[in-house]
Amino acid sequence: MNKNTAHSHQETIRSARKALVKDETILALTETFKVLSDPTRLKIVLALSREEMCVLDIAGLLHVTESAISHQLRMLKTLRLVKHRKEGKMVFYSLDDEHIEDLIRVATRHISE
Numbered sequence: 001m002n003k004n005t006a007h008s009h010q011e012t013i014r015s016a017r018k019a020l021v022k023d024e025t026i027l028a029l030t031e032t033f034k035v036l037s038d039p040t041r042l043k044i045v046l047a048l049s050r051e052e053m054c055v056l057d058i059a060g061l062l063h064v065t066e067s068a069i070s071h072q073l074r075m076l077k078t079l080r081l082v083k084h085r086k087e088g089k090m091v092f093y094s095l096d097d098e099h100i101e102d103l104i105r106v107a108t109r110h111i112s113e
Helices: 010-017 025-038 039-048 055-062 068-076 098-111
Strands: 081-086 090-095
Touching: 025 039, 039 055, 039 068, 039 081, 039 090, 039 098, 055 068, 055 090, 068 081, 090 098
Parallel strands: none
Antiparallel strands: 081 090
């Protein structure tokens, strides 16, 4: 690139830099999207966006073993995408908060347009 065509976009770079967040936040975001990139985990999140469910019901819905669902739920719980509550011996899972629903809704709208 010669000097005649060289140009500086420092204002653009400064503006874009404001969109960058701390490295820890970037890492957490990539982990969240990585976890949601698995079809089974995404199906679990979609199902839980409608109904609180137990492992047995999720396994029946997705035609996957209870053990496999439990493993997926552990991963989702670690990233705070799902939470659980106990009722006697039963454990029910739901989305951790409305932000997960928002994330799925926005992504779905994005691919639909």
